[in-house]
Amino acid sequence: MNKPDPIIILGEEKDYDAVVDGYAGIEKDIRTNKFRYREIWDGFLPPSNGEEKQVWQMAYNPLVCMAPIYFDDPNKPIGQLDYFVYVINLGRDSRPHTADKKDKTGIHEQDCPVCVNNLTPRMILADFSGFTFTPNKFPYHNYSSLLVSKDVSKEQDTPTVEDIKTLMRFSILTGQSVFYNTFDAGATIKHPHAQVVDPEEIKSRGKQLEYPLLRAKREKIARGIERVVDYAIDCVVFDGRDAPFRTYELYNNLLRKGHKYNFLISGRKIFVFGRNPYKERSPCIEKPVGTYELMGIIQLGNVYERKPDGKEAKLITDATELFRCIPPERIAENLDFACVGLDSFIKHYERKSA
Numbered sequence: 001m002n003k004p005d006p007i008i009i010l011g012e013e014k015d016y017d018a019v020v021d022g023y024a025g026i027e028k029d030i031r032t033n034k035f036r037y038r039e040i041w042d043g044f045l046p047p048s049n050g051e052e053k054q055v056w057q058m059a060y061n062p063l064v065c066m067a068p069i070y071f072d073d074p075n076k077p078i079g080q081l082d083y084f085v086y087v088i089n090l091g092r093d094s095r096p097h098t099a100d101k102k103d104k105t106g107i108h109e110q111d112c113p114v115c116v117n118n119l120t121p122r123m124i125l126a127d128f129s130g131f132t133f134t135p136n137k138f139p140y141h142n143y144s145s146l147l148v149s150k151d152v153s154k155e156q157d158t159p160t161v162e163d164i165k166t167l168m169r170f171s172i173l174t175g176q177s178v179f180y181n182t183f184d185a186g187a188t189i190k191h192p193h194a195q196v197v198d199p200e201e202i203k204s205r206g207k208q209l210e211y212p213l214l215r216a217k218r219e220k221i222a223r224g225i226e227r228v229v230d231y232a233i234d235c236v237v238f239d240g241r242d243a244p245f246r247t248y249e250l251y252n253n254l255l256r257k258g259h260k261y262n263f264l265i266s267g268r269k270i271f272v273f274g275r276n277p278y279k280e281r282s283p284c285i286e287k288p289v290g291t292y293e294l295m296g297i298i299q300l301g302n303v304y305e306r307k308p309d310g311k312e313a314k315l316i317t318d319a320t321e322l323f324r325c326i327p328p329e330r331i332a333e334n335l336d337f338a339c340v341g342l343d344s345f346i347k348h349y350e351r352k353s354a
């Protein structure tokens with residue numbers, strides 16, 4: 001098996017405004033980009049026929065099962081939201097859980113897992129405006145990748161407006177969701193990066209499930225600015241050309257007050273939320289809450305139910321069983337703890353529109 005050649009992302013040369021406004025022919029480019037991306041991504045999967053795995057291949061073939069978990073409480077404990085999605089990925093359990101104990105050399109390329117695992121073996125899907133598009137070595141599910149900056153001196157927590165614009169152009173042109181984590185709020189690697197996930201891969205029984213956060217009801221607070229209501233976390237949604245600048249402005253205000261933040265880019269829209277990294281615990285796994293989780297996608301590997309004596313553990317892979325272990329009230333509580341109320345951060349938008 002040969003390593004696939006990088007693809008060209010159609011429309012990459014178009015400027016930001018043209019992409020956001022939708023240049024003539026953009027729909028066709030998006031279709032082609034999606035098709036080519038999935039095809040090349042598949043080319044990096046490890047062999048399933050017993051052949052030896054190559055250094056440029058992913059660590060495993062993601063084996064997932066997903067199920068929407070509906071709330072049967074008519075009062076819907078989490079606003080109007082009617083489900084969370086559980087993703088069980090048996091493959092991901094085989095990823096390394098602790099960082100290599102190797103001594104740090106002080107040289108980025110030798111210490112950084114993205115450089116060592118992805119860039120040195122040239123796992124390259126495409127180049128995109130100062131970023132390298134690379135498959136996630138330990139994929140959440142099919143078509144989960146990373147966009148990593150070519151400039152490793154940049155700080156993860158402070159992307160520029162231009163960086164956010166690039167990520168938005170990428171999301172629009174490829175139809176992929178791009179989510180961005182800060183340190184202590186999901187990010188663990190020092191190499192500046194964003195996560196890329198295929199929203200069409202979240203599905204159950206062949207039917208696509210929209211991210212619960214994206215389904216939540218929104219209220220308009222000014223032109224191009226909405227606020228999510230009836231959801232477990234407070235979230236502002238910026239739409240259109242000004243979205244990257246407004247995201248930049250909001251995250252800076254959050255950082256200034258000692259918070260962290262995440263954002264999710266879904267085409268022309270950017271969903272921004274503040275994080276309280278020191279206050280949170282994820283349901284059952286006792287780890288910080290992931291950004292995917294805040295969107296309503298609860299990602300799990302093998303889950304073990306502890307027996308009361310704490311010794312024996314039973315493997316649970318059935319989503320209904322999982323639901324019994326992790327009630328929605330617990331999830332809502334965790335998400336609420338993990339996030340920041342945005343009242344004081346968005347007041348000035350409301351004033352402007354009044």
Ligand SMILES: [Zn+2]
Pocket residue numbers: 108109112113114115116152191
């Ligand atoms: Zn690196």
